[in-house]
Amino acid sequence: MVGGLYAIGEVACVSVHGANRLGGNSLLDLVVFGRAAGIHIEEAMRQGINRRGPSEADVDRATARLARWNGSESGESVAELKRELQRLMLMDFNVFRSGDNMRSSIGELAGLRERIAVAHLADKSRVFNTARLEALELDNLLEVAEATAIVAEARTESRGAHARDDYTERDDDNWLCHSLYFAPGKRVGKRSVNFAPQTVETFKPTERSY
Amino acid sequence: MQISLYRFDPDTDESPRTDSLELDLPEGRDLMVLDVLELLKAEDPSIAYRRSCREGVCGSDGINMNGRNGLACITPVSEAAPRGKLTLRPLPGLPVVRDLVVDMSQFYRQYEKIKPWLVNDTAPPARERLQSPEDREKLNGLYECILCACCSTACPSFWWNPDKFVGPAGLLQAYRFLADSRDTATAERLAALEDPFSVFRCRGIMNCVSVCPKGLNPTRAIGKIRSMLLSQGI
Ligand code: SF4
Ligand code: SF4
Numbered sequence: 001m002v003g004g005l006y007a008i009g010e011v012a013c014v015s016v017h018g019a020n021r022l023g024g025n026s027l028l029d030l031v032v033f034g035r036a037a038g039i040h041i042e043e044a045m046r047q048g049i050n051r052r053g054p055s056e057a058d059v060d061r062a063t064a065r066l067a068r069w070n071g072s073e074s075g076e077s078v079a080e081l082k083r084e085l086q087r088l089m090l091m092d093f094n095v096f097r098s099g100d101n102m103r104s105s106i107g108e109l110a111g112l113r114e115r116i117a118v119a120h121l122a123d124k125s126r127v128f129n130t131a132r133l134e135a136l137e138l139d140n141l142l143e144v145a146e147a148t149a150i151v152a153e154a155r156t157e158s159r160g161a162h163a164r165d166d167y168t169e170r171d172d173d174n175w176l177c178h179s180l181y182f183a184p185g186k187r188v189g190k191r192s193v194n195f196a197p198q199t200v201e202t203f204k205p206t207e208r209s210y
Numbered sequence: 211m212q213i214s215l216y217r218f219d220p221d222t223d224e225s226p227r228t229d230s231l232e233l234d235l236p237e238g239r240d241l242m243v244l245d246v247l248e249l250l251k252a253e254d255p256s257i258a259y260r261r262s263c264r265e266g267v268c269g270s271d272g273i274n275m276n277g278r279n280g281l282a283c284i285t286p287v288s289e290a291a292p293r294g295k296l297t298l299r300p301l302p303g304l305p306v307v308r309d310l311v312v313d314m315s316q317f318y319r320q321y322e323k324i325k326p327w328l329v330n331d332t333a334p335p336a337r338e339r340l341q342s343p344e345d346r347e348k349l350n351g352l353y354e355c356i357l358c359a360c361c362s363t364a365c366p367s368f369w370w371n372p373d374k375f376v377g378p379a380g381l382l383q384a385y386r387f388l389a390d391s392r393d394t395a396t397a398e399r400l401a402a403l404e405d406p407f408s409v410f411r412c413r414g415i416m417n418c419v420s421v422c423p424k425g426l427n428p429t430r431a432i433g434k435i436r437s438m439l440l441s442q443g444i
Contacts, residue, residue, distance in 0.1 A: 079252040123256040125221040128308040131255035 004051030006041060008033040015178060015193075019160025068117075069135045075120035078135045085112060085138070089145050093152055099166040102153040109146050116142055147181040154188040155179055211235050211287070213246065215257070216299040219308050226306070235287070243275055243290050243298070244282040247310075259310040266423060269356035272363075273310050274299040279360040279421045301363040303372065316372045317359045317379070323402070324376060324384040329395035345391035352386035352431065354424050355379060361418035361428055367411045374407035378418035378428030381409060385431035388438060400439055409435050 009029045016032070017025045041049075054062075092105040116138060123131035157171035158164050180189040211233050218226035233249060235241060244261055251257045259282070260270040266284035273282050275290040276297050290296060304312040330339065362368045362377035376384065384403060387393050403409045409432060418428040 077252075078255065121255075125219050125256065125308070127219055127221045128258050128311050130258050131251075134255070 002052055004049050006037050008037050013178075019162055021161055065136070065139065069121040069132060070124060072118075072120045075118050076115055078119060078121065078131070078138050081112065081116055081119055082134070082138055082141070085109075085141060085145055088112070089148070093145075093149050095161055096163050096165065097152060098164065099153065099156075102149060106146075106149050106153060109142070109149055113142055113146070143183060146186065147183065150186055151179040151181050151188055211246075211291075212295045213250070214295065214297045215250070215309075216306075217257075217309055218306055219256070219258075221308075240286045240288050242283055243273075243285045243287060243296070244271055246287060246296065247282060247298070257310075258308045267356065269358035272301055272358040272360045272423075274301055279364045281358060281360070281423045284423060301359060303363045303369040304359070312359075312363075314359060317357075317362055317377070320362070320372075320376045320380040321357065321383065323408075324380050324387070325395070325399070325402075326383045326387065328387065328390065328393055329398075330392055331394055339392045341391055348389045348391070349386060351426055352382060352389065355382055355386075355426060356424060358423060360421045360423060361426075364417040364421045365412075366415060366417070367413055371407060371411055375411035376403070376408045378412070378432065381412070381435060382426060382428040382431045385435050388435065396438075400435075400442060403435060404439055404442075409439065 010026050012029075012033065014029065014033065016029060088105050088108055092101040119135070119138075121132060121135045123129055152162070155162075155175055156164075156167045157175045158168050159170050159175065177190040177192050180191050181187070182189060213231045213233055215229045215231055216226060217223070217229050231250060233246065235246075242264075244264060247257065247259055247261070251259075259273065261283065262268040262270045264283045266281050269281070271282040272279060275282065275285055276295075278290070279301060280290070282298075287296060298310065300306050300310045300312045304314065304316060307313050357379060359379060361382075362379045365378055367375050368377040384399065388396055388399055393399075412429070412432045414429060416429050419426075419430075422428070
């Protein structure tokens, strides 16, 4: 937890829809948790928020990443590598998946990481540089893609809108949980789902009037 | 396809130039102008433009295509360039930051002026401020604006007085709150618009209506504001 940093919607991954991800899911997340976060922030501001700033090491890492792209003199283009990343994710980490394909593509993602680490940013302009933005975005996309891929392969079951042809059944004994991913070490963990009963007062039906 | 593209990077260029480019388009598909830009950018990453949702919802990629303002993501190449040559320039009338990216500050300042939020000084009810379906209907054709600036930057009156004339986008939103049954600041809103410039610089040229990618009609909204002002007897 980082004090003062709020996340809502899909990045927060509260999983109101479980293993489903249908069109419109994100809206409910935004509306419900956006409101809750707003109320919480207002309250926290009144009481004095406990904000944590970045550490020296955080800043060093961020500037090193920027300096890496700014100092690049040759190498593959961002557009090329992004196309490749898109192709891998679309082919092997779609709704229907197989273990073999996922494992081979996870290997390719690791190779892509090495290529991105020496890729080239041609445009070094300091004015509205969208090429630099896309280069930094590519770093981020790779992180998210790898997390998605490794967790998808680790979860040996089919559930909701996730179908594996090597594990076609839902496996509640082992996988009735959230998947967690730890980027250092590319480790997968589990977190139990909160099933504590929540009670909500029902609305009394009344006539709609204005 | 032949493309003529406006280029300017103040970091390296003395003055703007126009690049003549050639691009092979895939056979049998009518691309959107944004797809063309993406193909060009894959070749030359230094081409700068704004874009985000790529489906006409976010309003980021308003540009001028063959003389006409619109959203690059929902304008088919065949429509923008029926004679085969595509000319891409930044929205007119605003300062260029780089290539197709303009500085929108002036546009936003006008939007801010009209106080684009609900003002209601009565105590809020426990749940929400209700509105009848009929009153809600009055906001149709107003609330859908995505602030792409295609209209204001197509308006000659806005070109001449971008600091004093609110412009079609701002005025459409001004009327959106004037028309809202829940808003109680009608008199103050009208008072802020009664000078000779804010509204009355509109000359009914209707460029705004012809370019709006959401099919909205700022001229009509401006007409309604005028009649509200006139019936107040100023
Ligand atoms: S109708 Fe008014 S606001 Fe619209 S383009 Fe013409 S002068 Fe501008
Ligand atoms: S009225 Fe239309 S053209 Fe003008 S800013 Fe709104 S959506 Fe864009």
